[in-house]
Amino acid sequence: MLLGFEHVGMTVSNMDAAVAFYVDLLGLRLVVRRQSPEGNELCFLDAGGGMLEIAAPAAGAERAQDVARGHAGLRHLTFRFDNIEPVYAKLEAAGVEMIEAPRIAHNRDMLERVAFCRDPDGIIIELAERPVSPPNDA
Numbered sequence: 001m002l003l004g005f006e007h008v009g010m011t012v013s014n015m016d017a018a019v020a021f022y023v024d025l026l027g028l029r030l031v032v033r034r035q036s037p038e039g040n041e042l043c044f045l046d047a048g049g050g051m052l053e054i055a056a057p058a059a060g061a062e063r064a065q066d067v068a069r070g071h072a073g074l075r076h077l078t079f080r081f082d083n084i085e086p087v088y089a090k091l092e093a094a095g096v097e098m099i100e101a102p103r104i105a106h107n108r109d110m111l112e113r114v115a116f117c118r119d120p121d122g123i124i125i126e127l128a129e130r131p132v133s134p135p136n137d138a
Contacts, residue, residue, distance in 0.1 A: 008053065010054060011054075018054050021120050022052065029045065031044045039058030040055065040057055040058050041055070064121045076124035088127060111131070112130060114129075
């Protein structure tokens with residue numbers, strides 16, 4: 001029986017930059033950070049409904065590339081906030097590469113508003129708000 005979403009893993013080029021982005025700017029919680037004797041680093045960050053596992057090879061990594069149209073792959077990571085405006089402003093003020101300012105979501109049955117930016121390695125990050133559900137009159 002499925003119990004829930006556990007984590008997604010990704011590779012970054014610089015652990016300090018990744019932790020600064022995901023923890024300091026987005027608000028994920030650092031759970032584990034360790035380094036192997038070879039210099040490889042590993043972190044687990046709690047996103048409030050699943051974890052983000054980040055690996056940083058000692059030799060570094062190249063910048064991420066967007067998934068080309070017609071190719072399988074992870075297109076973006078989405079994090080949900082109660083209000084994306086202050087998060088967007090914080091990221092913009094910190095010099096994060098912003099892709100799209102807050103707007104009404106296209107898939108309004110799932111999300112109310114979205115915005116997009118890139119993490120330090122170029123991975124697309126979606127900031128999302130869910131719709132406020134109407135009061136239950138039942």
